[in-house]
Amino acid sequence: MGKRNNRRIRSGKLAAPSPPAGNILLDIYKRLFDYFGPQGWWPADDAFEVAVGAILTQNTAWRNVEKAIYNLKEEGLLNPPGLHGLSLEHLASLIRPSGFYNVKANRLKAFLDLLFNDYKGDLDIMFSEEASRLRERLLGVKGIGEETADSMLLYAGEVPIFVVDSYTKRILFMHKIISSASDYREVQQIFMKWLPHDPELFNEYHALIVKVGKDFCKKKPLCERCPLSYLFSVDK
């Protein structure tokens, strides 16, 4: 995954009439991409692995998720029937390294229930459903919130929906592009209003935001060398 998309960013069409906000978001993207290059998200072999990883990585470092994914693969259980047939206790033990293993075992099971009850255990069938409706169905699963649902839609289903996470809000707030009160939907709408609805662009953009957040938003000295530091001197 991540290599099958070679689409170019669509020009024109849905592009915003380039007002300030649109320019800023596209400009930020270009700078991040120029600086970091392609991020190759989502690191997974197939759509199911993406969906599982999306739940396992909730408030958790990705390296810990990798260990859990490895355990599941090792047992040959990283597929819908494999996980579906697992006891809660066994599943929890396998995903232990990813933390919150009891809640996550329940969340994975809840997702699998939806997958098997409504889509015959087939992700292709699941993603053939109309996106906004599927989003609502996913949000109905206990343990799947907006970011997790959108991550599944974008990275597993290639639905052009922008994934917002804590880094996204933090960085946009730091640069005075949003207020601290902005909620998930609001931030998402900003991106989707001013950017072309291209899954590949959304894919790369979110990954780049996570990258710049990890690399530069930890400590103050790093912040000055951040590829987005230029934003501090533009406004007012």
Add this chain to the structure above:
DNA sequence: TGCCAGGCCGGGT
């Protein structure tokens, strides 16, 4: 050595 990771839920104000 404490703090934090690619959140979300449920209960209390």
Add this chain to the structure above:
DNA sequence: ACCCGGCATGGC
């Protein structure tokens, strides 16, 4: 409608 504690491992 917010706010907060709980959930847990592993790396810096």
